[in-house]
Amino acid sequence: MAKKVQDALKDLVSLCKRRGFIFPGSEIYDGLANTWDYGPYGIELKRNIKNLWWKKFVSSRPDVLGLDSSILLNPKVWVASGHVGNFSDPLVDCKACRERFRADQLLEEKLGDGAAAGKNFEEIDAMMKENAIECPSCGKSDWTQPRAFNLMFQTEIGVVEGAGNKVYLRPETAQGIFINFKNIMDNVRPKIPFGVGQIGKSFRNEITPGNFIFRTREFEQMELEFFCEPGTEVEWYNYWKEFCMKWLVEELGITENKLRLREHAKEELSHYSNGTSDVEYEFPFGWGELWGIASRTDFDLKQHQEHSRVKQEYYDAVNNKRYVPFVVEPSLGVDRLLLVLLCDAYDVEQLENDERTVMHFHPSVAPVKAAVLPLVKKGKVKEKAEEIFQKLIKRWNVEYDETQSIGKRYRRQDELGTPFCITVDFDTVGEGESDASKLGFVTVRERDSMKQELVAIENLEAYLAEKIGY
Ligand SMILES: [Zn+2]
Known part of the structure; x- marks a missing residue:
């Protein structure tokens, strides 16, 4: 199995290194097993994923608030959550x-x-x-x-070694949300139903990590805890399943028939859950979990109520009743989603006399949104290209490239998944024997179709914004 997996991902892993997406960790010291560093293009991709998630699940929703809790929490948290006993x-x-x-x-x-x-x-x-x-x-x-x-990593706090100072690196961000439920209720006073979202690093000392960044010991999560009234959880559970799927397909452009929703059988469910589904993706090594969506009842808040002796209740003023809310949790790994986007985008295309490797990223997630390519590297053409580049880079991550032939520059941008290449030529600036009707126009080449289109410079930013979505 392990060998087959390596082969399935080999070309992608090699492209990721060659093009500066993802490097093996600590490489100059012979590496550290199962660690990976995100290079200049990987980090752009990662940031885009996190920004898009945050906007979709937190900041554009009046019913969801954000949080950033500590990685190190009081060890009692993990006793209450069951991680010390059962994880x-x-x-x-x-x-x-x-x-x-x-x-x-x-x-x-x-x-x-x-x-x-x-x-x-x-x-x-x-x-x-x-x-x-x-x-x-x-x-x-x-x-x-x-x-x-x-699976929890342990470390010690303070300068004195020994018992009593042991802490864990969090194995999930979710508990940081639960232990702040009361703080949010008392101070921010949202009305149920509402959710709290968080993005952050988590750590699990996996026995068998692997498949590139599919399962790593250090990873980043995007978790949402959605608090609702008991009895409404099934409705919210179904709502979030659909919401998550739609986002993957419609906004991130992930191939729909490579995604499926797998409802857990009764025997698979945690004792406290009354419904759990995995969104799965068909990786080159087979179907694997991408997103866990779980209806967790009031288990977590009740556990913290019992262990901390601090009430974890919601007061419904309209109906004058108190209850411990139920929770629905869509929990997604940033690195896992990034791997899905890489696998889904990766393609080697046969052209007439050539082949090209191309990453078909949706423009919203693409690490580089556009490349400005002057046909010659001097005079008015260069000046105009630089001017366009300076304007666009204020808004997006764009590149300027004047080296090598135009064909080679296109291939490089194809491998980075850059959706638009903007060429500036003599016609654009009216130099030499140029076509006067093209004065003030650039040529925009679309990555997937390789079709070229003339766009007036004054419309260029709006043109790109419409396709990128921000
Ligand atoms: Zn053996």
Whole structure:
């Protein structure tokens, strides 16, 4: 499995490095397994994703507020949330080659999604034997008993080493929202239903990370906790499933038939959830989870109420009643969505006498929105091109490139996924034997169709804004 996956992603991983999207972490020191650094184009893509999410899910909605809570929280938070007790995976060692794996993943790869859901360690052990699960590394099937491996990273606070100072790096941003519920209620006083959104880093000490940036130990989340009145949660759960899907297809341009919504079976559900779905994407290595949308009832707030002894209630003044709100949580990984966008955009096209690698990013997420390419690098043509570039860069990330042939410059921008190339030539500036009807016009080449269109310079910014969407 692992090898096949590497092959499926190999070309994309290599393009990501070559074009400055994503570099292997700590590379000059021989790397650090499963860490990745976002390069100049990767970070633009990432920022666009976060900005678009924030705008769609938080700032453009009167019923959603934003928050930025700490990565380090009082360890009691993780006791209350269940992470200290239960946030672990069943770890097995291959006795033959000593490699370690998640037993539930091995079982699900062979038996299908949810095969190991809700099973205890004895049951998992029995299933491993019954199904003669083979080691992905060496092919033997000689396993240790599964044992719990907690996924939270630990560290210590302060200068004195020892007990009492232990803290965890948060494994999710959601709990930071729950523990601020009372602060938001008391001070901001929103009316239910309302949501709180947060973007931030989370950390999980995964046993088997991999598939490029699909599963990394350090990752970034975009989470929304939507608080509603008990009894209305099913309606909101359905609402958010549809809202999330629409955003992916209609605004990020992700191929619709590569997305599916997988409703969890009863055995897969957490004990507190009355509905959970995964939005899945068909990656080159198979279907994988992109977005988890869960109806979590009042579990989290009740847990914090019990452990902190601070009431987590909402007072409905109109109907004069108090209750602990229910919560619906759409939880999405930034890096995971970024991988989906990369996989979905990546294409090698056969042209008449050539082939080109092209990233078909939607203009809203594309790291570079446009490239300004003067046909010659001197005189009025260069001056005009620079003037256009200076104007556009105030608004978007655009590039100016006057090196190499125009064909090579197009290919480079195709690989970056730049949706528009703007060429400035003699006609634009009325130099030499130029066509007077084209004076003041530039040629805009659209990446996917490679069609060229004349656009008046004074209309250029509006032209681009309409396609980019901001
Ligand atoms: Zn092995």
